[in-house]
Amino acid sequence: MSYIGLARKFRPKNFDEIVEQDHVTKIIKNAIIENRVVHSYLFSGPRGCGKTSMARIFAKALNCENGPTVNPCDVCKNCIDISKNSSIDVFEIDGASNNGIDEIRSLIENVKFSSINSRYKIYIIDEIQQITIQAFNALLKTLEEPPPHVIFIMATTEINKIPITILSRCQKYKFKLISAQKMRIAIKKIINVESFDVDDDAIDIIIRHSDGSMRDALTILDQSVFLKDKKVTGDDLRKLLGFVPIDIISSITDDIAKGDKESILVTIKKIVDDGYSVIQFIKDLKLHFRQIMICSINDEIIDVSNEYRNILSNQKEKFSTGNYLRIINLLSKAIEEMRWNDQQILTAEVYLLKISEPYYDIESLVNKIDFILEDINNLKFNKTLIGNNFKSIEIIWTEILDKILNEHQLSAQPLKRILIDFVNEFEIKFIATNEFDYECFLKFYEKILELFREKINTNFKVYINIDNMKKNVAKNVSDIGENLYKDGNESTPEHIQKIAKDFESIAKKIKT
Ligand SMILES: [Zn+2]
Numbered sequence: 296m297s298y299i300g301l302a303r304k305f306r307p308k309n310f311d312e313i314v315e316q317d318h319v320t321k322i323i324k325n326a327i328i329e330n331r332v333v334h335s336y337l338f339s340g341p342r343g344c345g346k347t348s349m350a351r352i353f354a355k356a357l358n359c360e361n362g363p364t365v366n367p368c369d370v371c372k373n374c375i376d377i378s379k380n381s382s383i384d385v386f387e388i389d390g391a392s393n394n395g396i397d398e399i400r401s402l403i404e405n406v407k408f409s410s411i412n413s414r415y416k417i418y419i420i421d422e423i424q425q426i427t428i429q430a431f432n433a434l435l436k437t438l439e440e441p442p443p444h445v446i447f448i449m450a451t452t453e454i455n456k457i458p459i460t461i462l463s464r465c466q467k468y469k470f471k472l473i474s475a476q477k478m479r480i481a482i483k484k485i486i487n488v489e490s491f492d493v494d495d496d497a498i499d500i501i502i503r504h505s506d507g508s509m510r511d512a513l514t515i516l517d518q519s520v521f522l523k524d525k526k527v528t529g530d531d532l533r534k535l536l537g538f539v540p541i542d543i544i545s546s547i548t549d550d551i552a553k554g555d556k557e558s559i560l561v562t563i564k565k566i567v568d569d570g571y572s573v574i575q576f577i578k579d580l581k582l583h584f585r586q587i588m589i590c591s592i593n594d595e596i597i598d599v600s601n602e603y604r605n606i607l608s609n610q611k612e613k614f615s616t617g618n619y620l621r622i623i624n625l626l627s628k629a630i631e632e633m634r635w636n637d638q639q640i641l642t643a644e645v646y647l648l649k650i651s652e653p654y655y656d657i658e659s660l661v662n663k664i665d666f667i668l669e670d671i672n673n674l675k676f677n678k679t680l681i682g683n684n685f686k687s688i689e690i691i692w693t694e695i696l697d698k699i700l701n702e703h704q705l706s707a708q709p710l711k712r713i714l715i716d717f718v719n720e721f722e723i724k725f726i727a728t729n730e731f732d733y734e735c736f737l738k739f740y741e742k743i744l745e746l747f748r749e750k751i752n753t754n755f756k757v758y759i760n761i762d763n764m765k766k767n768v769a770k771n772v773s774d775i776g777e778n779l780y781k782d783g784n785e786s787t788p789e790h791i792q793k794i795a796k797d798f799e800s801i802a803k804k805i806k807t
Contacts, residue, residue, distance in 0.1 A: 302513040305485055307348045308369055308378075310356070314509060315477045316345050319468045323349070324365045327356055332363070333466050335438050335447040337423075339454035340470025343508025346450040347387075349470075350419045351377055353448060354385045358413035373413055384413040390422035390451075399430035403437050409444050416445050423449040424456035431458050438464045472507030475598035482512060491520050495600035496529025500538065502598075503582055537572045544576075544583050545606050551622075551651045552613035559647050563640065573639045574630060577646070581626035587611050588619035618654045625650050688715070695746045699739055709735035 307313045310320045319338070326332050336353075338346040355367035355377045367374050376382035388402065402418065410416040420426075426434070438447065438461065449465065451457060473481075479502060486493050497519065505512035519527045519535055533540055543562060550558040566576050589597050591611035594604065614622070629646035633639045655663060692715050699707045713736055714726040727733035736743075 300514070301485060301489075301517045302510045305513065307345065307352065309367065310349075310352055310365060313345045313349055313352070314481050315471050315473045316349065319349060319470060322468070323353060323356075327363050327365050330363075332357065332446065334441040334445060335465045336449065337454070337457070337462065337465035337467045338448065338450045338470055339467065340452070341472050341507060342452050343505075343510030343512075344470045344473055345509065346470050347419070347421055350448040350450060351385075354382075354415075354417045354419065357415050357417065357446065358382070358384065363414065382413070384410040384415065385417045386419065388418065388420045390420055390425040396427060396429040396433060399426060399433045403433055406437055406445050407442060409442070414444070416442075418445070418447050420447065420449045422451065423461075424451045424453045428458070431461060435460055435464070473509050474507070475502045478502050478505070478507070478509065478512055479598060481509065482516065485513070485516070489520075490525070491516075492526040493520070494528045496541075496602065497527045497532045499600045499603055500529055500532045500536070503586075504536070504538075537575050538579055539566055539571050539576045541603070541606065544579055545610070547580065547647070548583060548587070548610055549613070551647065552610070554651045554653060556648055556651060559651055560644060563643055563647065567640055573643050574633045577626055577629050577633065577643055581623055581630065584619060584622050584626065587614070588616065588623070591616065591619070615654070617657070621654060622650045691747070691750050694750070695743060698746060699742060703739075707735070707739060710739060 310324060313320060336350075338349060340346055352367065355362075355369070355374045356365060357363050358373045358377065359367040360371035360373055361368050369375075369378070373382065373384075377385050380387055386402070386405075388398070406416070406418075408416075435458075437445075441447070447465075449461075454462075454467075454469075479498060482493075482498055482501060485491075486498075493516070501512050501515045501519075504515060515532075515536070519532050522535060530540060532538070543566065547559060547562045550562065563573070567573060586597060586599065586603075587607050587610050590604070590607040591614070594608065594611070597604075597607070599607070625646055629642055633642050636642060696707075696710055699710060709732040712728065712732050714728070716724045716726065725736060727736050
């Protein structure tokens with residue numbers, strides 16, 4: 296007996312076996328139960344998601360000898376004939392091959408004769424978007440006034456190509472891509488029934504490469520168990536399909552994050568030398584980036600094995616969302632270019648070097664600009680104060696303090712508590728927080744002034760702020776600043792005003 300493909304062997308036999316399309320199944324079941332079946336249906340959605348299976352089961356439900364029923368018996372002649380595609384009342388037409396006006400004409404000719412062994416004459420037309428405009432027009436006439444015993448079930452992967460005149464005469468159902476989670480359950484069930492030994496890594500690969508199409512998933516599973524005698528690991532599958540091992544994908548992702556161009560080029564060379572397909576490698580890398588991106592947003596959205604989830608979790612912080620979009624976009628372009636040119640290795644190299652370039656999205660760019668502006672302001676400020684010497688004013692003050700403390704170890708100690716603040720690029724402010732420190736500052740002010748002028752070749756003003764003495768400690772510079780008089784005050788002691796004058800400035804006093 297010849298081998299029956301898994302996709303055929305595990306084709307859904309009843310409504311409940313159709314994966315992921317409960318929203319459609321429910322309405323169709325209700326229509327059957329309530330006897331509200333209409334004459335034309337249009338199923339749209341991606342390939343391999345169950346449209347044709349749904350149409351066949353629907354046909355069985357309507358024509359089963361024990362029907363119409365939501366649970367076709369699958370054992371009566373009508374059910375068996377429909378399953379084998381040999382029913383004389385159920386016609387399956389592939390729009391892609393019977394797209395001519397003549398085929399549709401003969402179909403329509405046939406429509407007017409009543410069914411032979413069943414309740415309904417059912418036309419299942421797959422890939423209906425492929426038929427010609429003339430054929431559509433011919434079909435339209437029948438859809439406008441279908442004989443009571445005729446039902447059309449049309450399926451399409453491209454609903455946008457169906458003329459509006461046809462669309463408006465059909466009940467339309469949109470089929471969904473099969474989620475990774477549902478697909479995993481379905482694949483595991485089949486593996487179990489068939490006693491295959493397929494590891495989680497391999498199931499991951501099957502799910503990722505089938506793009507939500509159950510038919511594609513089962514075709515990959517078919518190929519792998521056929522070649523590997525029912526025992527398949529992820530690495531077997533990668534070799535079989537020409538996929539690069541996950542550790543290489545993962546390590547080149549790290550290199551891209553680091554911008555390690557040399558390592559990236561070495562890896563590409565290794566992939567080529569080991570005989571892997573470069574275009575397949577770029578496709579896998581793109582898929583990998585997509586998974587990390589999703590994982591970085593919410594790792595509960597993706598359905599992958601625990602091992603692979605760990606890899607994704609370790610890498611998800613390495614790129615920003617904006618950068619993921621950029622990388623995935625560039626990898627898509629690379630794949631597109633590789634399809635049309637014969638320099639695949641060069642294209643891979645160019646694009647991978649490109650995506651390893653540093654990237655700033657708007658948010659991080661704005662932060663960076665803020666940071667730079669702040670830097671420039673500080674730099675400008677300090678530079679003016681200290682001439683062309685790039686030392687900050689704090690460092691200069693520390694040097695001055697050190698020098699004075701060297702010579703006056705005990706008596707100069709209070710100077711350590713003197714706070715220093717910049718008013719603007721030409722003014723500095725010394726702040727004493729108590730009388731004792733203030734007196735100490737006065738004692739050394741000539742020296743301080745001299746040392747400042749030595750170090751800074753700029754004339755600058757100085758404010759000397761004195762705490763009102765009741766307040767022993769000022770918490771910080773700005774606390775004091777808020778309590779300052781705005782202008783020079785008559786009550787400021789004369790000797791302080793003199794000091795201020797030496798600095799070509801005015802003295803201020805803390806408000807009482
Ligand atoms: Zn039956």
